[in-house]
């Protein structure tokens with residue numbers, strides 16, 4: 001007979017007796033080891049991942065058939081409002097402004113929505129955590145996945161819009177996958193961090209919201225990276241900080257160029273900055289994983 | 304079902320909680336705390352529990368409020384980790400904890416069944432096979448497509464019970480929820496639990512209804528202050544417990560000990 005149960009860090013399937021144990025002497029070295037078997041674990045729990053993602057999307061689209069399109073209305077409106085505000089009222093000189101906005105707003109929404117979802121995901125799923133001993137990691141993972149599906153649906157709509165507009169479909173679109181991978185690494189790390197932080201500090205939600213708003217303007221979304229690079233008020237050091245300090249900056253530049261400019265990167269040494277962004281993301285992911293593993297099994301008792 | 308001599312084994316189990324006396328934590332308090340680590344109390348909810356439960360038993364877990372019954376059940380169920388000690392379970396665990404917990408109100412009963420089954424670790428095929436049994440046990444066939452927020456509490460209990468029992472788990476943990484069901488369903492629920500026992504499962508029931516315990520359990524464990532005060536055949540432990548209840552002043556809660 002096949003048994004399942006929970007081990008200290010992971011629930012798993014096996015054919016022998018299962019043990020739930022904590023031995024203080026062994027805790028230290030067991031705790032921080034990331035192993036490949038865990039990925040296999042997630043694969044075994046794919047049905048749970050699938051059902052959770054389906055639930056997230058159902059709740060998000062409120063079970064309505066046009067749910068996705070309603071949720072698409074939000075970024076659409078944002079594009080319209082920002083186009084009017086920046087282009088026509090403030091007179092920003094950017095070609096194709098709406099299309100430019102659209103290409104980065106969707107990935108940005110993916111980022112900000114997932115991270116703020118992440119701050120409540122664990123708290124909201126507390127009843128599940130208190131009932132079933134599934135691998136805890138699938139909660140942030142499902143937040144990431146359901147937002148990713150949302151993004152992919154949005155991207156599909158975008159491509160359809162491109163077909164209607166005089167914008168070419170280019171092979172450079174493939175670069176999007178690279179930027180998405182970096183972005184998701186970064187997001188997964190942040191998700192694990194905020195999910196744990198949320199258990200200790202309620203305020204994190206509000207702080208996060210304010211930070212994301214600020215972050216929006218610190219990333220070249222509403223404006224172009226050229227405008228920053230050409231600016232005479234910023235020193236070279238400030239420009240470097242701007243590019244290196246925010247992993248989202250090179251990623252967003254990348255999305256825009258890959259989708260609209262055929263992969264002609266608008267800044268020098270673009271791939272260097274992408275590399276730094278990927279490295280920072282990897283560090284955040286690692287930090288997130290360490291914090292997560294320290295706390296994942298304490299989550300239900302903390303709330 | 305299994306050829307082992309035990310299904311649940313708890314060895315020298317200790318469980319510690321950090322209790323926050325303060326109101327909701329906030330950044331302000333967090334900063335204050337960085338400067339002056341605030342004294343959260345440490346509460347030992349379980350202090351050295353040893354317990355072995357063999358196949359083919361319905362065990363009643365009794366004790367006053369805050370004595371650690373739910374905590375013990377949750378550690379066995381694998382959702383709380385022991386602070387020290389060791390808990391082993393030999394098989395799938397079917398749980399029935401808080402009444403409303405684990406269901407998403409916006410989703411239909413069907414979606415909740417599918418989600419719960421998946422979170423219990425079953426694959427799609429096993430869940431599809433168990434589906435008719437969930438409906439049969441819960442008697443909710445007419446309501447599967449209704450969102451759970453429209454269920455009565457007894458109906459939620461039925462749904463939870465159906466899900467817990469449909470997969471024939473060798474271990475069943477029930478925490479104080481049977482009271483929500485109507486008399487008829489309660490009877491059939493107990494009948495099912497007894498059937499499970501006869502098939503060699505281990506069932507643990509937390510209950511404050513002594514009559515139900517007397518009628519359905521063949522062993523009783525009395526938990527007091529996070530320790531096992533007494534354990535044995537139903538009549539004997541119940542008598543001891545009721546004698547104690549009659550003779551001692553009542554106040555809830557486990558002892559908390561010191562600061563950290």
Ligand SMILES: Nc1ncnc2c1ncn2[C@@H]1O[C@H](COP(=O)(O)OP(=O)(O)OP(=O)(O)O)[C@@H](O)[C@H]1O
Pocket residue numbers: 300301302320321322346348366367368369370371372373374375556557
């Ligand atoms: N998540 C938690 N955080 C902090 N303390 C907790 C937590 N859960 C339980 N406790 C404490 O542990 C002790 C045991 O609680 P538990 O819920 O196990 O009691 P119980 O025996 O189930 O009581 P009841 O009969 O009222 O259900 C209580 O003193 C309670 O305050």
Ligand SMILES: [Mg+2]
Pocket residue numbers: 372373374478479
């Ligand atoms: Mg209880």
